[in-house]
Amino acid sequence: MRLIVRTVSELCMTAGALIVLFVAYVLFWTGVDADNEMDRQVESLKQQWAEDGRKPAAAPYRDGRPFALMYIPRLGFTWNKPVLEGTRTSTLKKGLGHYAATARLGGQGNFAVAGHRRTYGDPFKDFPELRRGDAVVLSDGTTWFTYRIDKGPYKTLPADIQVIDPVPRKSGYTRPGRYLTLTTCDPEWGHSHRLIVWAHLESTQPVDAGKPEALRR
Amino acid sequence: MYGWIWRHLPGNAWVRALISLLLILAVVYVLFQYVFPWAEPLLPFNDVTVDDQ
Numbered sequence: 001m002r003l004i005v006r007t008v009s010e011l012c013m014t015a016g017a018l019i020v021l022f023v024a025y026v027l028f029w030t031g032v033d034a035d036n037e038m039d040r041q042v043e044s045l046k047q048q049w050a051e052d053g054r055k056p057a058a059a060p061y062r063d064g065r066p067f068a069l070m071y072i073p074r075l076g077f078t079w080n081k082p083v084l085e086g087t088r089t090s091t092l093k094k095g096l097g098h099y100a101a102t103a104r105l106g107g108q109g110n111f112a113v114a115g116h117r118r119t120y121g122d123p124f125k126d127f128p129e130l131r132r133g134d135a136v137v138l139s140d141g142t143t144w145f146t147y148r149i150d151k152g153p154y155k156t157l158p159a160d161i162q163v164i165d166p167v168p169r170k171s172g173y174t175r176p177g178r179y180l181t182l183t184t185c186d187p188e189w190g191h192s193h194r195l196i197v198w199a200h201l202e203s204t205q206p207v208d209a210g211k212p213e214a215l216r217r
Numbered sequence: 218m219y220g221w222i223w224r225h226l227p228g229n230a231w232v233r234a235l236i237s238l239l240l241i242l243a244v245v246y247v248l249f250q251y252v253f254p255w256a257e258p259l260l261p262f263n264d265v266t267v268d269d270q
Binding site: 006007010011018021022025026029030087089092097099114115116117118119120124156158159160161163164183184185189190191194196 | 264
């Protein structure tokens with residue numbers, strides 16, 4: 001009898017410790033992991049750009065590989081994240097993910113990007129702070145692309161795939177253009193909805209011309 | 218359970234304590250490296266796209 005009680009209580013303690021460890025993993029360790037991984041991705045991007053020299057970046061994006069850096073001053077002056085091709089779970093652990101079926105960066109159509117709201121470095125934690133007029137700046141190593149947010153954050157359901165259409169539904173855009181869509185989950189720790197913001201391409205400039213206006217302080 | 222493990226470890230109390238510590242560290246390592254990364258995607262924090270489901 002005593003043995004049974006002892007064993008059961010030991011198992012309960014073990015389960016408790018396991019849960020505490022798992023919470024620590026999700027809240028803390030995924031962030032450490034992702035920050036390291038994103039640093040590695042940024043590093044490999046910069047190296048790649050250095051090797052490519054001035055070649056125009058017209059190569060097709062490779063699945064799971066970084067191809068651009070995103071800056072959003074509203075999310076923090078030092079906020080910058082690598083953008084990788086594809087939105088698989090393993091890809092989103094390393095940075096933001098570009099929906100493979102959508103337009104290329106700066107291209108005609110809709111360049112759509114997804115990112116974690118929470119865990120894995122919390123890249124889009126402050127997503128609801130984004131406002132009309134905010135800049136979203138991207139670089140592919142040769143060109144700076146400055147997008148301006150027109151609408152958002154718009155809350156929708158996970159199945160609403162029209163939000164990443166070339167002319168996104170509900171975005172207020174009526175004509176084809178060069179657009180950007182960002183998606184993340186809502187509520188913060190849930191998955192019942194998605195938050196969306198839309199932006200249009202405002203300007204581009206070669207990297208030689210220095211940082212775009214939106215990134216200067 | 219833990220009593221059984223303790224009794225089956227070799228050496229005196231200090232050696233056993235050291236081995237226990239190493240065992241705990243090994244378990245935590247395996248959890249963080251293999252078990253939790255497998256379990257975490259089963260939670261909803263990964264659903265950030267609009268087309269996956």
